[in-house]
Amino acid sequence: MTDKYVIPREKIKQLESLLNERDIDTLLIFSREGSDPILPFLIGEDTIHLGAALFNKNGRHIMLTSKSDEKKYYESGIFSKVKTYNTSMAEVFLKELNEINPGKLALNFSLEDAIGDGLSVGLYMMLEELITKDRLQKIEVSGEEIIRELCSVKTQTEVDCLRRCIQITNDIYDEVFTKVKCGMSEKEIGDLFVEGMKKRDVINGLGKPYDYPIVCIVRAGLAHRSPGDTKTIPGDIVIMDFSVRSEGYVSDIARTAYFLKPGETEPPTDIQHAFHTAYKAITAAINEIGPGKRGYEVDAVGRKVIEDGGFPTVRHSVGHPIGRQCHDSGTALRPLKENQDNRAAERKIQLMETYAIEPTVIQDGGLPCMLVEENVVIREYGAEILSRRQEKLYLITCE
Known part of the structure; x- marks a missing residue:
């Protein structure tokens, strides 16, 4: 501490x-x-x-x-x-x-x-x-x-605090994915995160100390909502968006899992394509972000990858500042909009700012959706990734 x-x-x-x-x-x-x-x-x-x-x-x-x-x-x-x-x-x-x-x-x-x-x-x-x-x-x-x-330009001590918070978040995710089983409900998966927070003496970065994170079975509706009683079945995509507060700083990391159908060893092609598109978009946004870049410029790069992949445009910002709050002060990584105040998106990104990067594949009607979110700090050379990247879908075997 x-x-x-x-x-x-x-x-x-x-x-x-x-x-x-x-x-x-x-x-x-x-x-x-x-x-x-x-x-x-x-x-x-x-x-x-x-x-x-x-x-x-x-x-x-x-x-x-x-x-x-x-x-x-x-x-x-x-x-x-x-x-x-x-x-x-x-x-x-x-x-x-x-x-x-x-x-x-x-x-x-x-x-x-x-x-x-x-x-x-x-x-x-x-x-x-x-x-x-x-x-x-x-x-x-x-x-x-x-x-x-x-608030937005961190000292190295602040970055170190945030890095430890992110590491705790990664560790809880790792633990959760050793325990998730087919047939669990959204709430039961949420309980695993709460258990992980209590075990490490940390609290949720949003809402009350031990509120559930976002746990969404895609077929049950993708939104900022509390987990429900819907149970996972083979073929499900489950999105989890989780923040931890520790030492006064807040992480914001999202992960996506696929529940294999009997006989499957990997996800279907359309689901793999959705994940790889989200992954590419995050990579592109991380490669673009750096000192002097404007928020809307970073947003445009990540957004284009999603659209070029054949998916609807991102419905939210491609990213946002993090720090003492899950959505902290700083530059907004979102597009310019007519008849709106665009100052937040027009600001230049600065050294030692910290961001969550999350260009997302969102589709309606139960079609594949992917939310992966990584945390970075801005250095002279660009972005240093503070989270441990999700390189592939988490696969849950259904027997």
């Missing part, structure tokens, strides 16, 4: 660089009762009472807090100054803000990104009273680009 303050200290150094690059004097995180999700990520601690963290481009950071919260902020080693208030923060806040006298004050609000939108309306109104509306309007800017980059 990584010390709880190692990553926050690394992220604060990253934040200082971003503030200087964008010529923003201060990022203010104003939070109470854990209302802003970015604060614990940045400093390893959350607020109980009203708190104001002033992160300054000169590296001298200030925390304004109640007496009861004071000690934990000292322990982080992040703040040059921790100032407390008794009943009202107003006087101490104005004193510190006036000393900084920021020309640009970044606030955590965003129209696009949830984690970049942690400042509540009530706290914004409180800021207007503290600073005055006129002064706030002159100096406020959105911190969304800074917050997004802090």
Whole structure:
């Protein structure tokens, strides 16, 4: 396990660089009762009472807090100054803000990104009273680009945490496939994943700690749904999409299995073709992704392989950022769309971002579907694959 303050200290150094690059004097995180999700990520601690963290481009950071919260902020080693208030923060806040006298004050609000939108309306109104509306309007800017980059561009420590999480996910898959048998229901297969999580003291990366992953028998309908009571039979394709949360980071890996009919030693040609097409599309997208590429460019490469294979176009994005959430901040690997905000797909991919790659064969009417999903980190040369690739369909013998 990584010390709880190692990553926050690394992220604060990253934040200082971003503030200087964008010529923003201060990022203010104003939070109470854990209302802003970015604060614990940045400093390893959350607020109980009203708190104001002033992160300054000169590296001298200030925390304004109640007496009861004071000690934990000292322990982080992040703040040059921790100032407390008794009943009202107003006087101490104005004193510190006036000393900084920021020309640009970044606030955590965003129209696009949830984690970049942690400042509540009530706290914004409180800021207007503290600073005055006129002064706030002159100096406020959105911190969304800074917050997004802090979340999307990982430190090596973060990548190491994610790598361990992915390894656990791979191990659980390996274990599950030694236990899956023909005749098991979707729920019974889901139970194997829950058992694997409990055994390794990790939790699901989506939903409640021990929720089922996605386990879909294709003939029963492919969708983001909970496993049902439908039992596997010979000839079934089963898709599994599973996330693990460990050390604060989340994997996202999908695998597909085929249940052999009596006398079969390999899947039918159409099923093999569907798998090989999905595999080729993932390979193409991984080969394409790299620093400076735009999200829609990566999407187009993976999508074309699926279409050239004779299958309908991918109904979702070819991939998405991963990190502290299953769908993290960063560049969207999806096509440009008319009459929509395409900024997320137009962004350039950066070094040390992490992605799930999943161009998918999706067909209706029980026709072969394939979902395979791999996790990567962006290096100077392109993508480093963090997951252990599924090279062929998992085959389950039905006796």
